Amino acid sequence: MGKLDKAKEYLKRGLDLDHKNMMILNALIETYFMEEDVGNIEEFSRRALEIEPENARNLLFLGSAILFKGRASEAIELFRKAETLGAPEDQIARIMG
Numbered sequence: 001m002g003k004l005d006k007a008k009e010y011l012k013r014g015l016d017l018d019h020k021n022m023m024i025l026n027a028l029i030e031t032y033f034m035e036e037d038v039g040n041i042e043e044f045s046r047r048a049l050e051i052e053p054e055n056a057r058n059l060l061f062l063g064s065a066i067l068f069k070g071r072a073s074e075a076i077e078l079f080r081k082a083e084t085l086g087a088p089e090d091q092i093a094r095i096m097g
Contacts, residue, residue, distance in 0.1 A: 005030055020051050029061050041065040056085035066097050 008031055014024040017083075025048040032040040045062035049055060063078035078093045 004031055004035060022048060022055075025051070026057070027057065033061065033064075038065045038068045041070075053084055055085040056082040059085070060087055060091065060095065067095065077088060 010080075011024050011028040011031065014021060015028070018024065021028065025044055029044045029048065030039060032044065041061055042065040044059045045065065049062065052058070059078050059082035059097045063075040063082065066078065067075035079087075079096070083089060083092060
């Protein structure tokens with residue numbers, strides 16, 4: 001088992017104990033992002049946004065996953081919302097390529 005796999009295992013155990021812990025959710029999303037695991041990025045970003053709907057960073061993660069799945073119009077809506085919440089334009093431009 002690799003280091004990222006162990007990290008995901010520990011983080012998921014942490015979520016079992018505290019399913020609304022944003023630090024754990026964000027760490028798990030980042031881990032999936034490193035692996036380009038779009039399905040889990042979407043799933044855990046949505047979970048995080050249920051807890052903090054105005055979190056620009058998680059809107060960007062979700063938008064990235066949605067964009068990768070070919071749902072550009074939905075992703076653009078998420079990016080616009082993230083921008084109104086303070087996400088830098090240049091970061092959004094990099095994501096959109």
